[in-house]
Amino acid sequence: AQKVTQAQTEISVVEKEDVTLDCVYETRDTTYYLFWYKQPPSGELVFLIRRNSFDEQNEISGRYSWNFQKSTSSFNFTITASQVVDSAVYFCALIFVRIGFQKLVFGTGTRLLVSP
Amino acid sequence: EPEVTQTPSHQVTQMGQEVILRCVPISNHLYFYWYRQILGQKVEFLVSFYNNEISEKSEIFDDQFSVERPDGSNFTLKIRSTKLEDSAMYFCASMAGTYNEQFFGPGTRLTVL
Numbered sequence: 537a538q539k540v541t542q543a544q545t546e547i548s549v550v551e552k553e554d555v556t557l558d559c560v561y562e563t564r565d566t567t568y569y570l571f572w573y574k575q576p577p578s579g580e581l582v583f584l585i586r587r588n589s590f591d592e593q594n595e596i597s598g599r600y601s602w603n604f605q606k607s608t609s610s611f612n613f614t615i616t617a618s619q620v621v622d623s624a625v626y627f628c629a630l631i632f633v634r635i636g637f638q639k640l641v642f643g644t645g646t647r648l649l650v651s652p
Numbered sequence: 653e654p655e656v657t658q659t660p661s662h663q664v665t666q667m668g669q670e671v672i673l674r675c676v677p678i679s680n681h682l683y684f685y686w687y688r689q690i691l692g693q694k695v696e697f698l699v700s701f702y703n704n705e706i707s708e709k710s711e712i713f714d715d716q717f718s719v720e721r722p723d724g725s726n727f728t729l730k731i732r733s734t735k736l737e738d739s740a741m742y743f744c745a746s747m748a749g750t751y752n753e754q755f756f757g758p759g760t761r762l763t764v765l
Contacts, residue, residue, distance in 0.1 A: 569751050581695070581743060581756035588751070627695060631751065637708040639685070639697040640745075640754060 538563050538632045540643035548649045549618050557613045557646045559628030565589075570604065570611045571629040571640065581627070587611065618650045654678045656757035658744050664763045665734055673729045673760045675744030683747040684727045685754060686719065688712065690740045698742075701727065734764045 539562040549555045561570065572584040585595060587604050595602045599616045615622055625647045629640045657676045665671050677684050686698040699709040699719055706719065718730045727746075731738055741761050745754040 571753065573756075578758075579741060579761070580758040583753050583755060586753045629695075633750065634708075636702065637700055638683070638750060639700055639708065640687075640695075641697070642695040644694045 538565075538630055538641045540628050540630050540641055542626075542628055542643035542646050544646045545644070546647040546649065548651065551619060551650055551652050552617050553650075554614060554616050555618050555648065555650075557615075557626050557628075557648065559611045559613065559643060561609050561611065561628070561630045563630060563632075565633065568633070569631040571631070572602065572611075572613050573627045573629060573642075575625040575627060575645070577624070584613075615648075618648075620650050620652055623648060623650045656744055656746055656755050658742075658757035658760050660760060661758065662761045662763070664765065667736060667764055668733050671731050671734055671762060673731075673742050673744075673762070675727045675729070675757055676725050677727055677744065677746030678748075678755060679725070681746035681748050681755075683707075683749075683754075684721070685745040685747070686729045687743045687745060687756075688740045689743065689759075695743065698729075731762075734762075736764050738762060739764045 541560045568589045570587045574582045592604050601614045603612045625645045627645045628643045632639050632641050659674045684701040687695050689695045697710050699713045700707045716732045720728050741759045743759045744757040747754045
């Protein structure tokens with residue numbers, strides 16, 4: 537079964553702190569993709585990153601970085617020097633693929649509160 | 653930059669009424685989805701649509717729900733007889749191809765009274 541676990545329900549930090557959001561996934565597929573989405577207070581879902589199961593290189597995009605470790609089935613997300621605008625709910629997701637069909641399986645999300 | 657749009661942004665309805673939620677996916681995308689998010693909870697898959705037919709639906713997507721792509725641009729979700737528990741944010745998403753990222757619309761907040 538496909539499952540995504542985000543054990544941290546809510547994290548509070550002060551601006552400029554670094555913060556890591558954890559994501560652990562379960563899948564029996566050998567080929568899969570992992571995603572992170574951001575949901576700001578306005579409610580929309582904003583795509584952040586897609587990572588395939590064959591690429592374990594860490595990725596950095598500005599203040600954001602992602603650490604994918606197949607050995608521990610984790611795909612963690614770090615924000616460096618957090619800002620108030622980073623306050624949002626962050627969802628990790630796994631793609632479930634079968635012939636003719638695919639869907640995203642989301643974790644329960646981590647609410648990040650960044651205070652000034 | 654192309655984006656998925658949804659209307660209305662907020663719909664309030666009485667229990668038992670029919671509602672239609674509308675979406676315009678990104679124009680060259682082939683896969684279309686509806687997801688639901690009950691307030692404060694995770695995003696849940698409802699239905700996927702490809703090649704003018706439903707390719708998969710969840711157990712949530714019962715006979716009260718239907719989807720249509722009436723023309724080349726719109727993608728609708730109809731709830732025939734709304735229940736209180738249908739109150740949620742409904743997201744439309746579209747995707748260009750297999751394993752691509754899904755792009756989500758801004759959502760329609762449905763409130764059933």
